[in-house]
Amino acid sequence: MILVNSRRMLLLPFVLAFALGWHKEGTAATVKGTVSLPPELKTGRRSPGYWRVENTNIAVQPAGLRGGTVVFLVGPQYQAVPPKTIPVDIAGLQATPSAVVVSEGSVVEFKNADKVAHDLAVSGQPQVMGPERLASGTVRKQRFGTAGEYIVRCTEYPHIAISVIVTSSPLFAVVEDKGGFRIPDVPEGLATLKVWSDGRWVHEEEVDVPAKGLEVSVKVKGAAAAKGNTE
Amino acid sequence: MFLSKIWFVLIGLLAGVAVTAAFVAPRPADRRIEQLEGQRMDRAQYAAEQMLKNDARRWIDYAAKLGTDVKLIEALDAATRGMSELRPLHDTVRSRLRELVPDRAAVGVESIIAVDGKGRVVARSGDDEGEYGESMAGAEVVADALRGYLSDDVWGAANRLRRIGAAPVLSKTHDRIVGALVVAVETGKRLTELWKQNLGVDVAIVLRKTVLSATLPEALLTQLPDLIEEHAAEIASHKRSRALPMYMGNERLLVVAAPFTGEASQQRAYYVLLTKKSPASNPWALLSSTSSDDLRWGNFPWLSLAGFLLAIIFIGLFLQRLEVENPLRRLRAEVHSLAKQEVRKIDDRRYGGKLGGIARDINATIEHYTHAPLPKSETAKKDISAILDPKAAAADGSPLEVSHAALTKAPPLPAAMAASLFGAPRSAPGLPGAPPPIPPVATPSPLIRSSSLAVPFAPTVVPPPPSAGSGPPPAPAAAPDAADEAHFAQVFEEYRVLRERLGESLAGLSPDKFIAKLRSNREQLIAKYQCRTAQFSVYEKDGKAAIRVVPVLD
Numbered sequence: 001m002i003l004v005n006s007r008r009m010l011l012l013p014f015v016l017a018f019a020l021g022w023h024k025e026g027t028a029a030t031v032k033g034t035v036s037l038p039p040e041l042k043t044g045r046r047s048p049g050y051w052r053v054e055n056t057n058i059a060v061q062p063a064g065l066r067g068g069t070v071v072f073l074v075g076p077q078y079q080a081v082p083p084k085t086i087p088v089d090i091a092g093l094q095a096t097p098s099a100v101v102v103s104e105g106s107v108v109e110f111k112n113a114d115k116v117a118h119d120l121a122v123s124g125q126p127q128v129m130g131p132e133r134l135a136s137g138t139v140r141k142q143r144f145g146t147a148g149e150y151i152v153r154c155t156e157y158p159h160i161a162i163s164v165i166v167t168s169s170p171l172f173a174v175v176e177d178k179g180g181f182r183i184p185d186v187p188e189g190l191a192t193l194k195v196w197s198d199g200r201w202v203h204e205e206e207v208d209v210p211a212k213g214l215e216v217s218v219k220v221k222g223a224a225a226a227k228g229n230t231e
Numbered sequence: 232m233f234l235s236k237i238w239f240v241l242i243g244l245l246a247g248v249a250v251t252a253a254f255v256a257p258r259p260a261d262r263r264i265e266q267l268e269g270q271r272m273d274r275a276q277y278a279a280e281q282m283l284k285n286d287a288r289r290w291i292d293y294a295a296k297l298g299t300d301v302k303l304i305e306a307l308d309a310a311t312r313g314m315s316e317l318r319p320l321h322d323t324v325r326s327r328l329r330e331l332v333p334d335r336a337a338v339g340v341e342s343i344i345a346v347d348g349k350g351r352v353v354a355r356s357g358d359d360e361g362e363y364g365e366s367m368a369g370a371e372v373v374a375d376a377l378r379g380y381l382s383d384d385v386w387g388a389a390n391r392l393r394r395i396g397a398a399p400v401l402s403k404t405h406d407r408i409v410g411a412l413v414v415a416v417e418t419g420k421r422l423t424e425l426w427k428q429n430l431g432v433d434v435a436i437v438l439r440k441t442v443l444s445a446t447l448p449e450a451l452l453t454q455l456p457d458l459i460e461e462h463a464a465e466i467a468s469h470k471r472s473r474a475l476p477m478y479m480g481n482e483r484l485l486v487v488a489a490p491f492t493g494e495a496s497q498q499r500a501y502y503v504l505l506t507k508k509s510p511a512s513n514p515w516a517l518l519s520s521t522s523s524d525d526l527r528w529g530n531f532p533w534l535s536l537a538g539f540l541l542a543i544i545f546i547g548l549f550l551q552r553l554e555v556e557n558p559l560r561r562l563r564a565e566v567h568s569l570a571k572q573e574v575r576k577i578d579d580r581r582y583g584g585k586l587g588g589i590a591r592d593i594n595a596t597i598e599h600y601t602h603a604p605l606p607k608s609e610t611a612k613k614d615i616s617a618i619l620d621p622k623a624a625a626a627d628g629s630p631l632e633v634s635h636a637a638l639t640k641a642p643p644l645p646a647a648m649a650a651s652l653f654g655a656p657r658s659a660p661g662l663p664g665a666p667p668p669i670p671p672v673a674t675p676s677p678l679i680r681s682s683s684l685a686v687p688f689a690p691t692v693v694p695p696p697p698s699a700g701s702g703p704p705p706a707p708a709a710a711p712d713a714a715d716e717a718h719f720a721q722v723f724e725e726y727r728v729l730r731e732r733l734g735e736s737l738a739g740l741s742p743d744k745f746i747a748k749l750r751s752n753r754e755q756l757i758a759k760y761q762c763r764t765a766q767f768s769v770y771e772k773d774g775k776a777a778i779r780v781v782p783v784l785d
Contacts, residue, residue: 052381052382061379092366155439
């Protein structure tokens with residue numbers, strides 16, 4: 001009896017190992033966490049003037065991220081996302097969302113709800129999206145067929161800049177106003193975590209995604225590091 | 232001549248250095264001027280930047296001050312809270328803005344926009360006054376103001392450039408933000424004229440490759456947007472360009488461009504300072520740009536220049552006199568002395584260079600003719616018939632000898648050479664412009680004979696006297712005149728008498744035949760020596776009668 005039990009005890013690690021190994025191949029973890037942006041990315045001003053003075057009576061309110069920061073995981077295998085149509089509303093002289101991630105071949109619909117017209121184009125890449133006047137109350141549909149990152153900007157109001165990131169990967173998440181993000185169904189293993197904000201890649205780090213998931217705190221460095229990343 | 236040559240070489244070098252300096256010397260000055268002009272443009276650009284910055288602060292404070300108006304606060308607070316219809320609030324705010332800023336143009340304000348706490352336009356004063364209700368919350372300067380910031384911006388919409396100052400409007404209790412005021416300031420003709428007045432340079436404003444406003448004719452600034460675009464990267468990195476040269480017609484401009492701040496910086500909006508560049512400093516441009524004032528007695532070193540030039544001229548003349556004129560004068564005097572036979576040769580040691588060579592040549596020639604051994608000339612002591620017609624002479628049997636001393640009718644050789652070299656002496660006594668004629672030799676004389684023997688006859692070497700040599704060639708031999716015929720007869724008679732005296736036979740001696748022979752010899756002699764006539768003389772030679780002939784040149 002003792003012998004039988006000891007045999008079972010010997011087999012148990014193999015059974016567990018097999019079971020865990022079989023289970024590991026099919027595991028999809030969740031990567032979540034927070035992104036801390038440096039002050040220059042949280043000012044709310046892309047093109048500051050000479051002065052920015054706080055009033056002396058009321059505390060200044062923090063700027064919202066406006067959905068312009070996105071976290072990506074690059075490296076793991078994924079199932080390509082089919083093309084779809086993504087709307088971007090331009091109202092109150094701002095675009096919402098200001099960053100969209102679409103799969104290759106997707107169409108972005110730019111709706112102008114402002115009273116003024118907007119001249120939208122991808123600067124420097126007219127073959128991707130040439131300049132065209134978007135009158136008040138009209139919609140412009142633009143297909144993005146090639147993977148890459150594009151900035152759609154209004155020439156009249158250049159603070160209206162929409163980041164269009166074309167990738168078939170579903171492994172991304174738009175960072176919330178408070179900095180939180182969550183990417184589900186991430187295959188276990190090594191991956192590269194990249195952060196897109198303010199129209200450029202601002203952070204990149206290697207992460208090892210365990211089966212139980214990963215919670216990371218991403219601290220984006222200041223302007224110098226961001227410049228290094230863009231270069 | 233050595234010093235003169237050196238002097239002329241030095242003058243040439245000096246002139247070369249002066250010309251080189253005239254072309255090269257302005258270049259460092261040009262660079263310095265360019266540098267100074269560039270520094271001036273730097274200072275102007277810095278001053279313009281400071282003025283923009285000060286203006287921005289001024290308009291921010293202006294908006295903040297407007298935002299303290301109670302009526303505006305109440306209306307914007309009501310709009311933010313949604314306590315009332317927007318239309319009456321719009322009317323109230325617009326009227327109030329008009330009251331607060333009755334003459335916007337006088338203060339340079341194009342429009343004032345009042346937004347509520349949600350960023351919604353409540354009213355405008357100026358552009359689009361009837362429009363309200365739309366949101367401007369996305370505009371960064373408006374968003375800033377609604378967060379509590381006082382800030383500025385530059386907008387480049389609708390092909391206009393406007394500087395923006397925005398400030399939050401606080402509630403009466405100063406505990407909430409109830410809206411914001413945005414002041415849009417003219418950034419065009421008024422600004423450029425003001426800057427031109429204050430900075431002393433021309434100003435242009437460029438937005439998206441279009442010159443919006445300029446103190447220079449915009450039609451002349453067509454190259455400006457392209458020039459700025461070429462240096463856009465430099466401007467973006469340094470927040471300004473260096474001083475760039477640009478041509479406007481025939482004028483050269485120096486251009487410094489700098490970007491506007493705020494959103495306009497992404498719209499390729501630049502303010503450009505321009506100044507006319509100093510003309511290129513080549514000598515002609517420098518001369519053409521001089522004024523009469525530059526040549527005034529006090530402004531130009533006339534005395535120094537005149538003294539310098541006179542010194543150059545005098546030194547040159549002095550060296551010429553020292554090395555050319557004085558030796559030449561001395562040589563000429565010595566030649567004259569030689570011509571007058573006062574000296575036997577020139578003291579060539581006193582002369583250097585080519586004059587020394589000439590002196591030595593003269594001496595050598597004199598030496599050659601006076602001291603050289605007598606050459607056995609073909610004509611020396613030969614019967615004239617042998618020279619002119621040897622056969623006839625043999626047949627005739629009358630020995631004739633040509634006397635080369637006939638040429639001694641020309642001046643003595645050194646004198647003749649001197650005369651031919653230097654012309655007739657002007658004031659030498661006894662030499663009034665031409666050698667004195669030697670009396671014609673009628674009869675052989677010891678002097679002539681010795682002279683004829685001493686001076687070898689070389690028609691081709693010894694030229695005729697200057698009067699003959701410098702003039703036209705002699706006329707064809709004239710027919711013997713009565714004097715010649717008389718001379719022939721006299722010669723025949725002397726010849727017959729001498730033969731008779733010497734015991735020679737007179738048989739066959741016919742006067743006609745003899746005179747015909749003399750006539751023939753005369754003509755041959757004239758043809759050969761280009762002389763005027765021939766003088767025959769009779770003398771005894773080796774116990775026999777002989778005839779000597781002397782060519783007569785003049």
